[in-house]
Amino acid sequence: MIRVSKHPGYQATGFQHDRKGVFIFPDFGDTGIMTDYRIGVLGGYGRVGQHAVKYLAHSGHSIIIGGRDLDRAQIAVDKLGECATPHRVDINDTESLQSFCGNCDLVINCAGPFEKIRDKVALAALAKQKHYVDVSGTDSFYANLLPYREEIRKKGLIFIISAGMLPGLSGLLPIYTGQSQFDLVDFIDYFYCGMDEFTYTSAYDYVCSLNDGSGMSMAYCQKGEIVPKGAGLMHDVKIPYYEKPLDAYPYSNGEMQRISEKLGGCKVCFYYAFPGGHTFETLNYIQASRKYSTDDERHQSAELLVKSSQKDLIGNDIKQIYYIIMDGKQKGANRKVLYQTLYSRDGYELTGTIAGITSLLILAHRTTGPGIHYLPHGLNPNVFMDELKAQAVIKHFILNWEDETIMEKGYKRQ
Numbered sequence: 278m279i280r281v282s283k284h285p286g287y288q289a290t291g292f293q294h295d296r297k298g299v300f301i302f303p304d305f306g307d308t309g310i311m312t313d314y315r316i317g318v319l320g321g322y323g324r325v326g327q328h329a330v331k332y333l334a335h336s337g338h339s340i341i342i343g344g345r346d347l348d349r350a351q352i353a354v355d356k357l358g359e360c361a362t363p364h365r366v367d368i369n370d371t372e373s374l375q376s377f378c379g380n381c382d383l384v385i386n387c388a389g390p391f392e393k394i395r396d397k398v399a400l401a402a403l404a405k406q407k408h409y410v411d412v413s414g415t416d417s418f419y420a421n422l423l424p425y426r427e428e429i430r431k432k433g434l435i436f437i438i439s440a441g442m443l444p445g446l447s448g449l450l451p452i453y454t455g456q457s458q459f460d461l462v463d464f465i466d467y468f469y470c471g472m473d474e475f476t477y478t479s480a481y482d483y484v485c486s487l488n489d490g491s492g493m494s495m496a497y498c499q500k501g502e503i504v505p506k507g508a509g510l511m512h513d514v515k516i517p518y519y520e521k522p523l524d525a526y527p528y529s530n531g532e533m534q535r536i537s538e539k540l541g542g543c544k545v546c547f548y549y550a551f552p553g554g555h556t557f558e559t560l561n562y563i564q565a566s567r568k569y570s571t572d573d574e575r576h577q578s579a580e581l582l583v584k585s586s587q588k589d590l591i592g593n594d595i596k597q598i599y600y601i602i603m604d605g606k607q608k609g610a611n612r613k614v615l616y617q618t619l620y621s622r623d624g625y626e627l628t629g630t631i632a633g634i635t636s637l638l639i640l641a642h643r644t645t646g647p648g649i650h651y652l653p654h655g656l657n658p659n660v661f662m663d664e665l666k667a668q669a670v671i672k673h674f675i676l677n678w679e680d681e682t683i684m685e686k687g688y689k690r691q
C-alpha cells in the first residue's frame with residue numbers, strides 16, 4: 278500500500294508491504310496521525326465501489342461512502358469501522374453533489390450508469406477544486422473534459438479517467454510489458470477473455486458502448502491509427518485457463534491506438550474472446566437488431582445481458598484473462614516473443630482496486646502531473662503494477678519467453 282500523508286514533513290515513500298505482501302501502516306512518529314486525506318467514493322456500496330472502499334480501508338485515510346441510499350451506505354460503513362462515514366448524495370442534484378465533493382480531498386466516481394452521469398461528477402469536483410478518479414472513461418468523455426484542461430492544470434488538479442479493468446488496465450498492461458521487457462516492440466496480439474456476471478449498471482453501459490462510435494470491429498492499430506477491415510476472426514485460439522479453444526473477434530479503439538503510439542507505432546491486434554455462449558448470442562442479437570437507440574431499448578438490452586451472463590456462469594468460475602503475445606527486439610538485434618498472462622478473479626473487484634491504487638498515487642504526487650489523463654498516461658506503469666500484482670485479486674501474473682519456431686507452430690499471426 279502506498280504511504281501518503283498530509284502531515285508536514287512527511288515524504289511519500291511508495292508502496293510498503295511485508296514479505297507476505299501484507300500492508301505495513303505508515304509510521305507517523307509520535308504524532309499518532311493516521312487518517313489525513315478524505316477520499317469520497319461515489320457509488321461506494323455498488324459492485325465496483327465496495328471494492329474501492331475495501332482497498333482504501335487499509336490506507337489509513339478517511340473514506341466517505343456516497344450514494345442515494347443512506348441505509349446501504351451505513352451498512353457498508355459498519356463493515357469498515359471508524360475509517361468510513363456515510364453520505365447521502367444524488368448526482369443529479371447539483372447542490373447535494375457539490376456538498377459531497379466539498380467534503381473530500383479526492384473524489385472517486387464508481388456510480389453509474391456512466392452514460393447517465395457523464396461529466397457531472399468531474400465538473401463538481403473541479404468546482405470544488407478536488408482531484409478526481411473515474412472508473413469509466415471513453416474517448417468522448419475525455420473530449421467532454423478537454424475544454425476544462427487548462428483550468429484543471431492551473432488549479433494543480435489531477436483527473437484520471439478509465440481507472441478500471443477495461444478500459445484501464447487493458448491499456449496499461451501492454452505498455453507496462455512493452456516498456457519493461459523490450460527495446461523495440463513490433464507486434465502485439467492481445468486477447469481479453471472474461472467470465473463474469475453483468476450488473477444491470479455495467480450491462481447498460483456496455484449496451485451504450487455498442488453504439489457510441491468509439492470502436493471498430495475487424496480492425497487493428499498501427500502507428501497510432503486504426504486500420505479498418507484489417508483483421509479477421511480467429512478460430513480456436515487457446516486462451517490460458519480456458520479448457521476449450523475459443524473464437525476471438527478483433528476490435529480496435531482509442532485505447533489500442535494509444536498503446537500503439539506509446540510503444541513506437543507497433544501493430545496492435547486486440548481480440549475479445551467470449552467463453553460464454555449466452556452472452557455472445559445476446560450481444561449479437563442486440564447489435565444485429567440495433568436494440569440500443571432509445572432508453573427503453575437500452576434498458577431491455579441491459580436486462581437481457583444480465584440474464585445471459587448469469588446463465589453463462591452456471592458451472593463456471595468467475596475469471597478475467599488478459600493474454601498478450603508480444604514480439605520485438607531486446608538487447609540489440611535479437612527477436613523475442615513473449616507470452617504474458619494476467620489472471621484475475623472478479624472484474625468488479627479488479628476495477629475497484631485499480632481505482633483505489635490510482636487515488637493513492639494521486640495523493641502521493643506520484644503521477645505525470647496535473648491535467649486530465651487516461652490511466653496508462655497519468656501514472657508510472659511500473660509503480661502501479663507493483664502494487665496491483667501484490668493484491669489478492671490478481672491470482673497469477675505469468676511471463677514466458679519463446680522462440681520464433683514455437684510461435685509459428687501453434688499460432689498464426691494475421
Ligand SMILES: NC(=O)c1ccc[n+]([C@@H]2O[C@H](COP(=O)([O-])OP(=O)(O)OC[C@H]3O[C@@H](n4cnc5c(N)ncnc54)[C@H](OP(=O)(O)O)[C@@H]3O)[C@@H](O)[C@H]2O)c1
Nearest residue numbers: 320323324325345367368388389391441442443476478482
Ligand atoms: N472500467 C471498467 O472496467 C469497469 C468495470 C465494471 C464497471 N465499470 C463501471 O463502473 C460503474 C459502476 O458499475 P457497478 O457495476 O458497480 O454498478 P452498481 O453495482 O449498480 O453500482 C452503482 C452505484 O452508483 C450509485 N448511483 C447511481 N445513481 C446515482 C446517483 N444519481 N447519485 C448517487 N449515486 C448513484 C448506486 O447507488 P444508489 O442507486 O443507491 O444511489 C450504486 O451504489 C458503471 O459506470 C460501470 O460501467 C467499469
